[in-house]
Structure formats: structure tokens, C-alpha cells
Amino acid sequence: MNRYPRDLHGYGTAPPEANWPGDARIAVSLVLNYEEGGENNILHGDAASEAFLSEITGAQPWPGMRHANMESIYEYGARAGFWRLHRMLSDLPVTVYGVASALARSPAQVAAMRDVGWEIASHGLKWIEHKDMPEEEERAAIAEAIRLHAEVVGTPPVGWYCGRSSENTVRLAGETGQFAYVSDAYADDLPYWVEVGDRDQLMLPYTLDANDMRFAIQAGHPDGASWERYLRDSFDCLYREGGRMMSIGLHCRLAGRPGRAEALRRFLDYIRGHDGVWIATREQIAAHWAAAHPHRRRDRPSAMDRDTFVGRFGSVFEHSPWIAKRAFELELGPAHDVATGLHSALARMFRTASEAERLGVLTAHPDLAGKLAAAGRLTAESTSEQAGAGLDLLTDAERAAFQDRNAAYVEKHGFPFIIAVRDHDKAGIMAAFDRRIGNDRATEFAEACRQVERIALLRLRDMLP
Numbered sequence: 138m139n140r141y142p143r144d145l146h147g148y149g150t151a152p153p154e155a156n157w158p159g160d161a162r163i164a165v166s167l168v169l170n171y172e173e174g175g176e177n178n179i180l181h182g183d184a185a186s187e188a189f190l191s192e193i194t195g196a197q198p199w200p201g202m203r204h205a206n207m208e209s210i211y212e213y214g215a216r217a218g219f220w221r222l223h224r225m226l227s228d229l230p231v232t233v234y235g236v237a238s239a240l241a242r243s244p245a246q247v248a249a250m251r252d253v254g255w256e257i258a259s260h261g262l263k264w265i266e267h268k269d270m271p272e273e274e275e276r277a278a279i280a281e282a283i284r285l286h287a288e289v290v291g292t293p294p295v296g297w298y299c300g301r302s303s304e305n306t307v308r309l310a311g312e313t314g315q316f317a318y319v320s321d322a323y324a325d326d327l328p329y330w331v332e333v334g335d336r337d338q339l340m341l342p343y344t345l346d347a348n349d350m351r352f353a354i355q356a357g358h359p360d361g362a363s364w365e366r367y368l369r370d371s372f373d374c375l376y377r378e379g380g381r382m383m384s385i386g387l388h389c390r391l392a393g394r395p396g397r398a399e400a401l402r403r404f405l406d407y408i409r410g411h412d413g414v415w416i417a418t419r420e421q422i423a424a425h426w427a428a429a430h431p432h433r434r435r436d437r438p439s440a441m442d443r444d445t446f447v448g449r450f451g452s453v454f455e456h457s458p459w460i461a462k463r464a465f466e467l468e469l470g471p472a473h474d475v476a477t478g479l480h481s482a483l484a485r486m487f488r489t490a491s492e493a494e495r496l497g498v499l500t501a502h503p504d505l506a507g508k509l510a511a512a513g514r515l516t517a518e519s520t521s522e523q524a525g526a527g528l529d530l531l532t533d534a535e536r537a538a539f540q541d542r543n544a545a546y547v548e549k550h551g552f553p554f555i556i557a558v559r560d561h562d563k564a565g566i567m568a569a570f571d572r573r574i575g576n577d578r579a580t581e582f583a584e585a586c587r588q589v590e591r592i593a594l595l596r597l598r599d600m601l602p
Contacts, residue, residue: 141470155380161415173215175239218393234260256418258296311338318423330432348386361400456501499552
């Protein structure tokens with residue numbers, strides 16, 4: 138099957154009501170990344186020095202060498218930045234993304250995190266790239282991260298964020314069954330579920346924009362005021378929309394610097410001045426979402442085999458299973474597991490069919506209130522649709538009027554009068570009949586095709602979200 142794995146649809150036009158505790162309008166997640174002592178360093182068995190997220194513009198790895206300046210910047214995060222942020226945030230629920238090897242080298246900081254009740258989630262075994270790591274090696278690294286984390290912290294992590302992940306990271310983390318949430322995603326303003334084999338894995342999207350990492354890249358903030366303004370704008374947008382989640386990413390060596398820390402302090406004062414702000418750990422947010430919005434598995438068109446797909450959707454276009462057969466061969470994915478998406482795939486096959494094939498679809502449609510309806514020989518879909526418009530309760534005079542118009546329309550155009558009856562009442566259908574019967578054939582052929590597509594969409598909405 139030609140299938141596209143990425144979900145570009147998400148919640149679409151109808152995101153769920155978050156129902157945050159206390160009727161809060163927004164959930165705010167403060168995340169402190171603790172990476173100092175877990176970064177690339179030949180002392181840690183790595184091939185080169187660290188080059189990521191520091192004050193050194195354009196830093197490059199130094200193969201086989203220690204980088205004294207880089208090490209010193211990371212050391213600032215552990216020695217000074219952490220404690221500044223700890224003092225500022227000690228009365229707030231905070232989630233720490235803790236690199237296991239970094240936590241093992243910082244016992245005083247771990248004790249301080251625990252003393253104020255912060256959640257300590259796993260940030261992997263080491264703060265290194267995983268994109269080229271063989272799958273089995275990464276699986277082993279995740280297992281060792283969990284083991285070392287539990288040994289150092291005293292409890293195993295319930296959350297996971299690698300950050301420098303591979304295409305396998307989310308799946309491998311989910312397969313452990315260890316994590317109430319995984320945050321290696323930036324795809325939404327709300328939590329969402331993914332299916333990892335037999336496991337339903339909750340994803341809590343993280344952020345790279347409301348994140349102090351932007352002080353360490355070229356497309357970043359020049360000063361604390363710029364960052365504070367961006368955080369406030371982000372908060373204001375999400376607060377106004379309501380029912381959203383805002384993640385704020387902090388690093389000890391970045392936000393822990395004095396000028397940035399003051400900007401963070403001002404931002405926290407700003408959001409404290411609003412009602413309905415739930416500042417929570419990611420563990421708390423995950424627990425709420427799992428209870429309020431548990432995942433429910435369903436049959437997904439993009440995951441069906443050919444026979445199941447055609448059997449399920451072959452009658453969406455009246456008596457024309459060939460449309461579903463052709464649509465099955467398209468590049469289907471999560472975006473096609475909802476009514477609008479699958480309709481697009483089916484309609485594409487209808488639109489690109491020959492005129493003779495499309496005419497066959499039109500002629501497969503029954504006359505409105507015609508002989509097949511009277512004999513009870515319509516498809517279940519057509520029966521329901523005509524009944525919904527009251528066409529099963531016509532008087533003898535009304536039925537005769539419909540039949541006369543049917544005959545005149547077919548004689549002129551060569552196919553039945555087609556209209557999405559769910560969009561109209563009986564009088565509206567009759568008015569459309571009288572208006573359209575005078576059209577030329579080309580105009581009416583195009584209109585009939587549009588109506589066929591509309592009927593198909595309405596049918597799919599009965600079958601899919």
C-alpha cells in the first residue's frame with residue numbers, strides 16, 4: 138500500500154475541549170532542561186566536544202579534544218544558572234528534563250529539585266545526537282537512561298523527551314511502556330495520542346519557539362526584552378483562544394543568565410496577573426488528559442486492506458465501487474482517516490474519470506421518488522436520504538409531479554435529476570427541479586457531478602469523524 142505516515146490533519150476544525158482543572162483557560166508548562174554534565178565531551182566517551190546551544194556563535198565540534206570554553210559555559214548552568222532559576226521557580230510546578238548522566242554528576246541539584254517537588258522527566262542518557270544511532274543502540278540507551286534515572290532520582294521517570302531524536306525515538310520510547318507521556322513532538326497546542334503497536338502513547342508537544350534556545354541560534358532573541366515580548370504574545374494568543382497548552386523551554390546555562398532571568402521573572406509576574414492560568418507539571422497535564430480524553434481506537438481507512446476498504450466505501454458513490462478501488466491506490470495517510478480527507482481521495486478519482494465513467498455514476502442514481510423508491514429497491518443510503526427529505530411521504534399528486542419532472546429531465550439530459558436531498562426540504566427540491574431542468578446538458582452534467590460529490594461527503598460524515 139502507498140501510505141503516508143505523517144499526520145497533517147490533527148484535530149482539524151474541532152479541537153477537543155481541554156476542560157483544564159478549575160475551568161482554567163490555559164495550561165502552562167515550565168520546563169527546565171538539565172543537560173550540564175551530559176553533553177558531548179571526550180571525558181564522557183564521546184568523539185568530540187559539544188557544539189550545540191551555547192553562547193559561542195557558530196561553534197563546531199572539536200574531534201578528540203576538550204573545549205575549555207564550551208565546558209565552562211555548561212558548567213555555568215550547573216554552578217550558577219540552575220540555582221538562580223531554582224530560587225525563582227521553587228514555588229511553582231516545574232518539569233525538569235533531566236539527562237540521566239548529567240543528573241548523576243549533579244547530586245546537589247537533584248536533591249534541590251526533589252526538595253521543592255519538581256517532576257524529573259527523562260531527557261535521555263546523554264545530551265547527544267541520535268539521528269545516526271542504530272535502532273538497537275538507541276533502544277539500549279533508552280533502557281539505560283531509565284535505569285540510571287531511577288537509581289539517581291529514586292523513582293523511574295514518567296515522562297520522556299530526547300530532544301536530539303531520531304526517526305525511531307518516539308516509537309522506541311513508546312514501546313517501553315514506561316512513559317505516561319512523550320514530548321518529542323512540536324506538532325500541536327494540545328496533547329494527542331499516537332498508536333505504537335498495541336500501546337496508546339500520549340504525546341505532550343514541546344516547543345522550540347517559546348524556548349530560551351533562541352538565544353543560542355542566529356534566528357533568535359538579541360535580548361531579554363525580545364524574549365519576554367514573544368512569551369507574552371504567545372500566552373495572550375493561547376489565553377484568548379482558551380483550552381490550550383503553552384510550553385516554555387528553559388536551560389540552566391541560557392535562561393539562568395542574569396539578563397534573561399529577569400525577563401523570565403517579569404513574564405511570570407505577567408501571567409500571575411491573569412485568572413484561569415493552570416501552571417502544572419507535564420505529569421499533571423498528562424494525567425488530566427488521559428482521564429478526560431482517553432484514546433479510543435477505531436478502524437482507519439488508511440490502515441485497511443483493499444477488500445475491507447472497498448467493502449466499506451465502495452457504495453459512497455452510488456453503485457460505483459471502482460472509485461474506491463482507485464482511491465485505495467493513492468498515497469493515503471492519517472489525513473484521509475476523516476470524512477473530509479477520504480472524500481478528497483474518492484472525489485479525485487471521480488473527477489479524473491472519463492466522461493463515460495462519470496455518466497455511469499450519474500445514471501446509477503435513482504429517480505427521486507421514482508419507481509424504485511416505491512418498490513423499496515433503493516440502496517439503504519438512498520432510502521434514508523429520500524426519507525429524510527420527506528420523499529417517502531408524498532401525496533399521490535406530489536408523486537405524480539415528481540415522476541413527470543423525472544421523465545422530462547431524463548429525456549432532455551440523459552441522466553436522472555440528482556440533488557443532495559439532505560440540504561433541502563421537499564419544496565426546495567421541487568424548486569431546484571424546476572430551475573435546473575432548463576439548463577443545457579453541459580451545465581447540468583457539471584451540476585449533477587457536484588451534487589454527487591456532495592452526497593458522497595454527507596454519507597462519509599455518517600461513517601467517519
